[in-house]
Amino acid sequence: MNPAGYSEQMRRAWAITRKDIRIYYLKGPVLIFGVFMPVFLFLAFLMGSRQLPLAFLISGLVGMTLFFTATAVSPAIFPWEGQAKTLERLASCPITIEAVVLGDMMASTIFGIIITLVTVAIGLGLGLPLLHGIILFPVILLAACCFSAIGMLLAVPPTNVPSNIMMLSSLLKFPLVFISGIFVPLEQMPSWGLVLAFCSPLTYFTDLVRYSFTGAHYFPVLADIAALAIFTMAFTAGTMYLHKRTMPRRM
Amino acid sequence: MQDTIEVKNLTKKFGTTIAVDHISFSVHEGEIFGFLGPNGAGKTTTTRMLTGVIPPDAGFALVLGHDICRSPVLAKQGFGVVPETSNAYADLTAWQNLMLMGDLYGLPRVRAAQRASDLLATMGLLERKDQKVQGFSKGMKQRLILAMALLHEPGLLFLDEPTGGLDVQSTQMILSMLRELNRAGTTIFLTTHNMEEANRLCHRVGIIRSGKMVAIDAPERLKAAIDRVHRVEVSFDHEVPGDALAGLAGVISVNRTGDKWQITAEDKDAAIRSLVTFGIQNGVAIVTLNTLAPSLDEAFLRLTQGED
Numbered sequence A: 001m002n003p004a005g006y007s008e009q010m011r012r013a014w015a016i017t018r019k020d021i022r023i024y025y026l027k028g029p030v031l032i033f034g035v036f037m038p039v040f041l042f043l044a045f046l047m048g049s050r051q052l053p054l055a056f057l058i059s060g061l062v063g064m065t066l067f068f069t070a071t072a073v074s075p076a077i078f079p080w081e082g083q084a085k086t087l088e089r090l091a092s093c094p095i096t097i098e099a100v101v102l103g104d105m106m107a108s109t110i111f112g113i114i115i116t117l118v119t120v121a122i123g124l125g126l127g128l129p130l131l132h133g134i135i136l137f138p139v140i141l142l143a144a145c146c147f148s149a150i151g152m153l154l155a156v157p158p159t160n161v162p163s164n165i166m167m168l169s170s171l172l173k174f175p176l177v178f179i180s181g182i183f184v185p186l187e188q189m190p191s192w193g194l195v196l197a198f199c200s201p202l203t204y205f206t207d208l209v210r211y212s213f214t215g216a217h218y219f220p221v222l223a224d225i226a227a228l229a230i231f232t233m234a235f236t237a238g239t240m241y242l243h244k245r246t247m248p249r250r251m
Numbered sequence B: 001m002q003d004t005i006e007v008k009n010l011t012k013k014f015g016t017t018i019a020v021d022h023i024s025f026s027v028h029e030g031e032i033f034g035f036l037g038p039n040g041a042g043k044t045t046t047t048r049m050l051t052g053v054i055p056p057d058a059g060f061a062l063v064l065g066h067d068i069c070r071s072p073v074l075a076k077q078g079f080g081v082v083p084e085t086s087n088a089y090a091d092l093t094a095w096q097n098l099m100l101m102g103d104l105y106g107l108p109r110v111r112a113a114q115r116a117s118d119l120l121a122t123m124g125l126l127e128r129k130d131q132k133v134q135g136f137s138k139g140m141k142q143r144l145i146l147a148m149a150l151l152h153e154p155g156l157l158f159l160d161e162p163t164g165g166l167d168v169q170s171t172q173m174i175l176s177m178l179r180e181l182n183r184a185g186t187t188i189f190l191t192t193h194n195m196e197e198a199n200r201l202c203h204r205v206g207i208i209r210s211g212k213m214v215a216i217d218a219p220e221r222l223k224a225a226i227d228r229v230h231r232v233e234v235s236f237d238h239e240v241p242g243d244a245l246a247g248l249a250g251v252i253s254v255n256r257t258g259d260k261w262q263i264t265a266e267d268k269d270a271a272i273r274s275l276v277t278f279g280i281q282n283g284v285a286i287v288t289l290n291t292l293a294p295s296l297d298e299a300f301l302r303l304t305q306g307e308d
């Protein structure tokens, strides 16, 4: 066994994932928040919308659900653990910072996927046809990885005050939703809006979900997938690099 | 033979304060090394650098033959840590905390479970193993953390004030456990304020003051180094005047502490003889009479209070 080897570090990252799920995700309030938030957003959406079709709404909702759930808890994990001094415990264990970050990402990926599947089930329950399931499910996985990397990026500022980080991440998350073609179809966006939309990974995911449900899409499907994949890799590499640099300042 | 810990010019600054200032020392294999110093001297900072929690600003540390900065995982794999502040996961049970450690150190599940039950039994926590750590008392937490540090059977153990705030029973239990581990070959790096503890436990102690190492030696040798005056402690069954004691042959000074008199003397033998004669002449009986060896406390105070 080489403790520093990839397979061993992967196994230890998985231990972090299980710990996160147990401590931070399998909590009544977190689960309830996870399930109800999209439902309420959807209702708000439905009432306020100018006769947008259900398929459009559900697609946006799926995009939003995955984005919010995958980034809901993870930004606060390091601040929490820094405060509770359990981060110091992890820092003295034979696990790299990259593996800890990966473990946290896997936990939020899993949480995001499960809650999002609930949303998909609501859509299907409302009689929406799923045209391209073969695209939808792998893409949910890919996007969940991407969004959980964003969640960890939000955790980079080395503060040990969870509420600061939560505030900051809300400040960044909500605008992202508005520029990602969830409330306003990309076709109806002004050109400056489109430029912003290009920069948001949520745009590509929503476009793919829309394609899965309605067959319509704004970008070519492969372009969407490629964009998501590139964002995922860039964010993952970026968050690992940044956490490695800021971790000592949390201690 | 290579030293278990080798430290060269290790330095850490926090802003403008130099918490640890170019310290160098080594810890030999198989010894219990006591790391002493007053509050804020830099003990915890040093321990955290040695355990790879914070990076040093200068210097290096070889721990178990690995550079703690360059190959932290390999070094960390070989040691266990009991940090200054309790840090088991409060939302997990004792058992889950131990299993998490098992996973993080790459122990096979069966082995981890076996070790965990053994350690919980030794620590007297077996019947609480499925309770969340939240509800544990300080002593229970500390014992659990020791168990967590020992799960993977490390050859080197770092402890930062493991007995701070614990009662006599928990303290004794932890100390005897450390002694036993050391007998079985574990090298121990122990930070403590408790001189008595260091005196009885440690093969060598290092004393740090304001980030600088001021002495490293065996406790007895440190004590011997400051042993210039002798002290005698005496108590009588009746009140006696201090002046009379101070005037006795061989006595330098007297000091009242509670119902006893502490007497410093140049010549222990002469002082005791004159105390006995004093008792007979004044018709008071001696209740206790002790000769006091200089304590590690005194060596410590001398070394840490000197001029900067």
Ligand SMILES: Nc1ncnc2c1ncn2[C@@H]1O[C@H](COP(=O)(O)OP(=O)(O)OP(=O)(O)O)[C@@H](O)[C@H]1O
Residues within 6 Å of the ligand: A251, B014, B017, B018, B019, B037, B038, B039, B040, B041, B042, B043, B044, B045, B046
């Ligand atoms: N994270 C930190 N940020 C800023 N200063 C720090 C930090 N950690 C320690 N220090 C400073 O470094 C110095 C040494 O602190 P350290 O905790 O190492 O002392 P110590 O010897 O462990 O003391 P104690 O016996 O009280 O535990 C102190 O002046 C402290 O204020």
Ligand SMILES: [Mg+2]
Residues within 6 Å of the ligand: B043, B044, B045, B084, B160
């Ligand atoms: Mg300390």
